[in-house]
Amino acid sequence: MTDTHETDVLVIGGGTGGYSTALRAAALGLRVVLAERDKIGGTCLHRGCIPSKAMLHAAELVDGIAEGRERWGVRATLDSVDWTALVTTRDDIVSRNHKGVEAHLAHAGVEIARGSARLTGPRSATIEGYGQVTAGRGIVLATGSRPQMLPGLVTDGRRVVNSDDALFAPGLPASVLVVGGGPIGVEYASFYRSMGGAVTLVEALDRLVPLEDADVSRHLTRGxxxxxxxxxxxxxxxxxxxxxxxxxxxxxxxxxxTRTVEAQRLLVAVGRAPVTDGLGLEAAGLTTDERGFVAPADWARLETAVPGIHVVGDLLPPPSLGLAHASFAEGLLVAETLAGLPSAPIDYATVPRVTYSSPQTASVGLSEAEARNRGHDVTVNTMPLTAVAKGMVHGQGGMVKVVAQQGGGQVLGVHLVGPNVSEMIAESELIVGWDAEPSDVARHIHPHPTLSEAVGETFLTLAGRGLHQQ
Known part of the structure; x- marks a missing residue:
């Protein structure tokens, strides 16, 4: 006989969007069942954000050896990279995070059902190896995405890889062709280059990271x-x-x-597609759009056309961004909605976007072109990072660009390129999110000497109080 279970909330998918929904819902006193057919943490923890950034940190260390030798007279040389040791450290970081998330869920009282879930109605699903679940408050779909491949290409885990299995491909190739100039492709191209590989990066559109401001693309490409x-x-x-x-x-x-490119590895990073196969959407009265996304009927609640079924994470179409930190916010919103609490809709324009290459990029808000296309009368100020002392110390170029309404009005977007700018963007998230004006920012003092000082200088100039920037 099939086991039957009753709960308040059923979450299908244990990635960032799913487990954040489960944690918040449980904290609000709701009974939660979380169904996951693979590993809790999803793509971000096991095949994306965390392991890739661990590898990029190792790449920074390698780059530092070269910089020390070439710029600073530090007579150090790189003997070799022990790939096995690098992978061991990377996997240890992933494992500790994985255990931590599972411990949080257990402490919160979330029941984990380890198996594939299939909807059987608007409030019910069958979970393989677990049984039939009825959710009184609602169901949350958080099944994530998978890498897209180019027609005619099949991954083999060694010569042809996608962004998921690139992490597990053996060794460090001497040459790599990366197809796709979005954040994932750029990050892998940067990593392989740091590790000594000859890298060709191909993007079909006319510039890298094409969703970012054009000046971001230009400075990134130059770097x-x-x-x-x-x-x-x-x-x-x-x-x-x-x-x-x-x-x-x-x-x-x-x-x-026409060029011929020979390489030991081809990495395809041309985007990701939502995963809905086997989910049984039709049994609940749901369909996907033409791109495979499950679109909400109510973006303020992330609720579908079927009342009580909500969507978070990579299943959402734009303006959702397919970013882990956006998924966390979506999970909080949906959990609070299911608990009957008010929760502010997500303003996706204020979600920061980061590419962790060398140089890094970080942006929040509108690009200059987007602002103008939306009818804003804008003023723009751009300052190179090398205009401040700490930027000269790093010696990697980069910039700060601010897009604001004319006449000292609201800041619409902030765009950064350079070393460690991923750690600088949070300030700008608050500036854009709180509708600040340049004069508001100019009143606050940035530490000297830092890279963030360039952000302060940019706003000082826009507020008519320019100091070092002419």
């Missing part, structure tokens, strides 16, 4: 090229041949020229 990465924007991968020891690809450049 990557300076590091020796062959950046080909406006280029198309036409043919790929898998060889015994790598791949051979034909690329049409933005100038219409």
């Amino acid at each position: 990557l090229k300076k590091r020796g990465i062959d950046v080909q924007a406006g280029a198309l991968l036409q043919r790929t041949e898998v060889l015994d020891d790598g791949i051979r690809a034909t690329v049409r450049t933005s100038r219409g020229e």
